[in-house]
Amino acid sequence: MRSIGEMARDGGLSVSALRFYDRAGVLVPAWVDPVSGYRWYEPEQLEEARLLARLRRAGMPLADIRLVLASWAGADTNLVRGLLQAHLRRLELGLSDARSEFSTLRALLDRRENQMTSLSAAIVRLSVPAAELAAALDAVRFAAGSDAELPVLGGILFDIEGEGLRLVATDRYRMAVAQARTTGHGGSRTQVVVPLPLADAMRALLTGEELVQLVVDGDRVTLESGDRQAAGQSLGHEFPDYRRLVHLPAGRRAHVDTASFRQALETGPVRVSQTRKQDGETCDLSVLRVTENGTVIVCDDGDDDQNNVAVNREFLLDALTAGARDELLLELGAPTAPLAVRRPDDEGAFSILMPVRSEN
Structure with missing residues (x-):
């Protein structure tokens, strides 16, 4: 046997x-x-x-x-x-319907793109504390995508507005946002999507406490640190409007000790997802719930409480690492609402994980 x-x-x-x-x-x-x-x-x-x-x-x-x-x-x-x-026929009908809808969407996108103007038309120069930019890159890098069909998600959005800089990355299943202070700009909003290889090269320069210079000239992005620089072309695609995604329904908040919670996830029960990941394989899920006393627990296999939220365990472990704090704040809403991982001392840096349907 x-x-x-x-x-x-x-x-x-x-x-x-x-x-x-x-x-x-x-x-x-x-x-x-x-x-x-x-x-x-x-x-x-x-x-x-x-x-x-x-x-x-x-x-x-x-x-x-x-x-x-x-x-x-x-x-x-x-x-x-x-x-x-019968199943093959259902798949064929579904594909036919999807093609019709996507044809309509492409036509709408073509009209929208013709009406849009670039947010990065003017030259932008600003100064950023190296340590803050390094921390922001570390906080979002894990959430960037790798799907060749969606190249814009294979980069990090640099969203510059006033004296603030927000960095955003998403692969559709998770999203991470972080921020850093800037000086020298203070102008209108500018957005540029920095490809991951360039973002990694920028991160390698950020080893001190000094100010570094960020320059956006059309589709070229340059980071200068002393006599060193990392420069390259931005991704010529529009990044999703992340601001519409960060306003989550009110949920229950709970403080977690990061090390203890990580251990509970790594050793606790897992379930299998009904939806497949991009590589065609199922993923392990951790099912979470906030108890009456405000503690987050990893639920057992037989626990089917209606308030349970299932998330990709690997993604959640990545978010805990990117949180870079001994204590983090978890926000859980309805089972269909995203889970947020926040820093208690800096809610401008956070991660959002989409819930996943579990087979239980």
Whole structure:
């Protein structure tokens, strides 16, 4: 018989996914140790696990998968063929509808772009404390995207307005915002998206406490630190309007000791997501809730309280690191509302994580 770890490795499913499919009655182990609760599978169940993994990657609903698995070994395969054909038809219809909507959206975007004027048309020069700019870059770098289809998200927005500089990064699933003081500008708003390689080169220059000079000349961005500089072309795309995303519904706030909370996340229970990440793999989720006494807990597998919020555990651990404080402030709203990670002493620097639907 195969252990759950062996079945996960050979079947293309995670251990947490196999536990879920057992509870859902989709792929039930042949034997469960009554003492340890450990699951064991018959060799012939490996084919079912691989089939299940393929059907989930194709986005088939669990109810249909249950029927496919129940009929797979039978002599009459008409039901299986019918279910596969029906699901394929749904996907084709959905793709046709999506193409029609995206065609309309592209036309709207073309009209919008023709009406817009660049926010970075004039030359902008300003001074920034090196330590503040370094801290701001460290606070947002982790949230930048890597999707080749959305190149503008592969950079960091430098949003200059008055005497303030905001840095913003997002990959659609999370967003980070930080700020730094500036002098020497004080003019109208200017935005420029700095590609990640250039942002990393800028960060390498920020090793002291001195003032550094930031220059935006059209689509060229330069950071000068003494006799050293990092310069390059900005990304020629408009960054999403992050200001519309940071006004979150009121939620429950709770202070957490960063080290203790990190340990609770790393050693606590995880669940599997129903939605797939960009690389096609499921992600581990941590399910959180603020208790009546104001403590944030990592919920057990059987905890289905309506106030629970599930987030990508890896993303949350990254946000804790970027928070760079021994104590952080978590803000949790409804299960469908983003989770915010804030600094108690600087709420201008924060991260937002989108909630994820868990399979539980």
